[in-house]
Amino acid sequence: MSPALVIRQATEADLPEILRLYAQPGLDDGETLPLEQARGILAEFANYPSYRLFVACEGSEVVGSYALLVMHNLAHCGTPSAIAEDVVVTQHRRSQGIGSQLMAHAVAEAARAGCYKLALSSNSKRHAAHAFYEGLGFERHGLSFAIQPLAADSGDAA
Numbered sequence: 001m002s003p004a005l006v007i008r009q010a011t012e013a014d015l016p017e018i019l020r021l022y023a024q025p026g027l028d029d030g031e032t033l034p035l036e037q038a039r040g041i042l043a044e045f046a047n048y049p050s051y052r053l054f055v056a057c058e059g060s061e062v063v064g065s066y067a068l069l070v071m072h073n074l075a076h077c078g079t080p081s082a083i084a085e086d087v088v089v090t091q092h093r094r095s096q097g098i099g100s101q102l103m104a105h106a107v108a109e110a111a112r113a114g115c116y117k118l119a120l121s122s123n124s125k126r127h128a129a130h131a132f133y134e135g136l137g138f139e140r141h142g143l144s145f146a147i148q149p150l151a152a153d154s155g156d157a158a
Contacts, residue, residue, distance in 0.1 A: 003059040005098060007105045010053040010065065012039055017062035018055065021088045026126070050080075050113065054105065056089075056098055064089040064098045068106055070113045082110035084120040103136050117141075 010018060019032040033041070045051045050070035055062045066087040072080050084106045089098045110118040121144050122129045134140075 005056055005058055005063070005101055007054055007056050007101065010042070010055045012042060014055050014062055015039060015042060018053070018065050021062065021065055021090055022086070024088065024091050027086075027088055052109075054102070056102055062090075063093045064102050066102050066106060068109055070110065070115060076116055079116040080113055082106070082113065082115040082118045084118060087120065099132060100136060103133075103138075 015035060015038050019035065019038055022028045023030050023032045032038075042053065045053060048069065049072070051067070053067045054065060056064035064087075067085040069083045069085065070080050071083070072078075084103070087099065087102060089102070107118055119141065120133070120138070122133065
């Protein structure tokens with residue numbers, strides 16, 4: 001019998017395992033931050049009022065992770081919203097319910113914070129991920145637009 005899944009806030013000690021998760025194909029494809037740089041960024045999370053990194057663990061093994069940002073809003077009568085980012089499950093444990101538990105945790109955290117919505121984005125090519133999120137009750141909502149700020153700042157834009 002495998003140990004129960006525990007989802008908790010990540011610590012600095014979890015970073016090597018989190019970076020290993022990010023290095024998987026389809027996320028960062030083998031490229032990750034150096035550990036010292038990752039430590040600095042994790043420390044920056046504390047400067048945000050409601051930005052946390054979570055890990056899913058079975059025993060001492062980190063098998064998944066996600067980040068959650070709760071944003072305070074002036075619109076929507078001041079009701080906050082949440083964004084889930086960097087959702088990842090170790091490749092050999094996918095399709096075993098870990099991602100579902102991570103997302104249920106994110107929904108519960110957003111509800112606890114009084115959010116009117118929990119949003120996430122997914123690369124348009126990740127059809128299996130889209131089906132996964134839709135199967136959890138997420139709906140396609142509006143359009144997502146992105147720009148690479150460094151490219152826009154280069155002076156090439158007319």
